[in-house]
Structure formats: structure tokens, C-alpha cells
Amino acid sequence: MINKIRTLVVDDEALARRGLIVRLQDFPQVELLDECQSARQALEKIIELKPDLVFLDIQMPGMNGFELLREVQARGAPLPLVIFVTAYDNYAIKAFDVRAIDYLLKPVDHERIARSLKRIENSLAQREQNTQQQRILNLLADATGEDCEAILKRLASGEDIGMARYPEHIAIKESGEITRVAINSIEWVDAAGDYMCIHACNETHILRRTMKELEEELNPKRFQRIHRSAIVNLEHVEKLCSRQNGEYHLVLKNGKELKVSRSYKDRIKKLILTS
Template sequence: MNEKIRTIVVDDEQLARRGLLVRLAQFEQIELIQECSSGREALAAIQEHKPDLVLLDIQMPGLSGFDVLRKLNEKNITMPAVVFVTAYDQYAIRAFEVRALDYLLKPVDEERLTQTLERITAELSGRREKEHQAKLLDLVSDMTGEDCEDILQRLAAGQELTQDNYPEHIAIKESGEITRVAISAIEWIDAAGDYMCIHACNETHILRRTMKELEKELNPKSFQRIHRSAIVNLSQVEKLCSRQNGEYHLILQNGEELKVSRSYKDKIKQLILGN
């Protein structure tokens, strides 16, 4: 790509913005067309200048970086290539690698910036630009107006942003008492006839319900059937082991070992490798 990459830099912190501009000045292909100190200023600049690239801070008062993207989508403004800029390194890597979107950590490292701009240059050549924009739009459509820090933390934990109507707790009646068990705390579930054994936090709760009924209350992105009579919380899986007889077993973080039936083996392997 021989043309200049028309770029807008957005950051509410002047020092951070200036530091990034100094780094960018070393790259001949970058043409800075505006720097913005707020989300609202960025929104107007993107609408006016239609840049190729926006280096977009996430945490800003008023409109966050995520809010800017959502507003662009609402106004049907073509999405530029976007590189997120964040100081939240504990979130950033998982948050944006989940969607294969690029990011820069503050303070911006020159080597990392070089890699990012090489990637953006390739995308703007037309080979992957539409794919990049689709991922941005996917992120926007998932945000549903939530607080951006909450979004970052959920992505960092490997959670999806879509609003699925799955309960956060399950009520279990035992010996005249009703116990509320957090769905996220469930390690695995096994069946005994019409009863379910819910294993959570080193305790086992007995629930009168069928496996099929219970599955409807569990997010399939987090819980997976591994056997006709067993469901596991994927976040609790430590490793997948194969035995000499061809059987597969899951080892959970608590040391529990669960057998995987042959019919679920391939799917479990795919899910574990994907996580």
C-alpha cells in the first residue's frame, strides 16, 4: 500500500496522546489528520474526515471508545480500521485477541506499534478490511450500552458479550431449605435417574430434574455434555487426558477426573483446544 494512511488519534490524556504522536511520526505511511481529546470530538472527526485508521483510547469520560464505535454504527458511518489503546493490560490481551482486533498498551512500545501498523497496512490493502470492519460491528452489536470496564473484564475472563437469557443462580430445595447456587460455581453435574447431583464449591446438591431440563438453563458456551449422564463447566477443566485403552478423561481444577464418552470426544477436544 503506497498511499498514506489517514489517521486520527483519540486519547483524553494529553501526555499519552503526545507520546503516541511522537511514535507515529517515525512512520512515513502515517498521515495524522486530527488528534482528539474526547469521544465526542472523535465521533465528529471520524464523521467529517472519514479516516483510514483510528487509534482509539477506551477509557474516556463521557463517551468511551466503545461508545464511539456504537455511535458510528447507529449513524451508519463506515467503520475505519481501529486499534484500541488501553492502560488495562490485565484485560487487553484477552479482550481483543478474542476477536482478533488489534490493541496497544500504554505506554506504547515502538516494536509493538510497528507490528500493529504492518498489520493495519495489510488490512487496508483490501485483503482483510471487510473482515476487520465486520469484527468491529460484531463488537458494537454485542455491547448493548454496558459499562466499558465491565465489558473488558468479561472478555478478559473469556466470556461472550451477547445477552443470553440464562439464570445466574439455580434454586435447589433440600431438607426443607432452598439453596441458591451460583451457576458459575458449578464444577460438574452428573445424573442418577431423575435426580441431578450438582457439584459446586466442594459440596454436592441434589436436584429433582432431568438432564434435558437442566441443560436448558445452562449456557452451552460454558457447559458441555461429556457423557449421557454428565455435564461439565468448561472453565473448570484443567486438562484432557487420553488413556491406553482409547478412553478420554477430563481433569478438573479440583482434581476430579471425569470420563468422556466416545460420542462427545471430538467435540470436547475442539472446545478445549479453542479455549
């Protein structure tokens, strides 16, 4: 069930506006936000009120209906759904070229408005469904570490989407003791032969496990490989620096510098810019 259709009426003729508004009062799903007597006035109202729907006249002095929609886009504002209402039928093809939902000829009767509003309700319902699906995809992406496109491909192929749960702590056995290290506190990890050094809170812990095994336990949204033998926690990264020789280094918040290999450089740059 969608909310009321927040609506704006735009027409330079006062009688035409009033006639349409009177007819719209017969439809309880319509919430009239305002009426505008010019495209310039409508431009400001569309940006301010962000209506779901605009009943829009085409021929108006100063700026016509098509020019109004182009100006809304140029301002970076979201385009509302549009039903053109005009006395001329020669604009119909152009109206649908700008993805108008409907094209009504004056004078408009009750039945024709009803059919148009049904289309609007269907369009808004589809938009809401798409929005909900995107929210779910984003949640899945956060939980699994995969991007939305990869998740969609897996769903299309019938695969199950596993909700990966990454541990909050890692148990490290050292000198007969087991230390629980908080995952969030890990700043970086580097390999040394057949074991790894876990650097966290100014301490270094020795973990006898392969880099690949550890990488599978770490959330890829947070931990990224920067070298064949190094993983970094992006939340502990202060900046990415380039050197004159073309090398890149990550500088952590504790001042530690870590070299980024060429094969991981572009991915790390992108993650740093978007995180």
C-alpha cells in the first residue's frame, strides 16, 4: 500500500488549474501540495517540495513544460512522475520521449484522470519495490562482503546467499596461553615464513596459520590484502601516499608505513576514496 500521491498542478491558465483541482478532489489518494501559474514558479516548488506527481501544461509563456523538466534535471533535483495536460495533441510523441506517464487533452474528464492515476499508483508501487530490493541488496552486501552485482548474479543462478558472520575475536595460542584479540583492534597482519604476525594495540601476536585461512575469517569490507604477504585494517589507515619511484605506501594512524604492491594499488585506492 503506497502513501498518498503528493501532487503539483502547473498551468498558466487559472480556469484550467481550478477545473483540474476540482476534479482531483474526487480522488482521495491525491494530496495536492500546491498549484503553479508558471514553469518558473513550478521549478522552485518541485525542488522544494519534491512531489511524486506533476500535472503539467506544455505551452506556457517564458518556459514550456519540456524546458521545465530539463531545468529540473540540470539543477540535480529528482524528476517527479509527469502527466501532461494540454489542449494540443501534436506534442504526444515528444511527451512520451521524456517518459511522461500519460498525456491528457483538455478538457479532462473524471474517467480519464482515474486511468492516469492508476498508472501513477502502479509506477510508484514499482518504484517502492525497487527501493526495498536495493535496501536488501545493500544489507546483503554489507553482511557478505560481496558487491550488489555479484549478489544479483548468484541469485539469478539460484545460489543461496550465505550471511557470512565474521568473528569479533580471534584466539591466538602463544607460550601455552590463549589470547583473545579483538578483530577491530588488529591494525595489520604480515606473513613471516609459516606463521603470521598480528599487530594490534602496540602488541605483536604470533599466529600459526596461513594467510589464506586468516583472510577467510576477516570481513573484506574492513580487511584488505595490500601485498602478497600483508593485510591491513582499512579503519586504521590514515592516508595513501605515492613515492617518486611510483610506489604507494599506506600510512596507519599509529604512524606505521606499509608498502602497497602494484597488483593491489588500484583496488586500495578505490577503497580508500569510497570508505
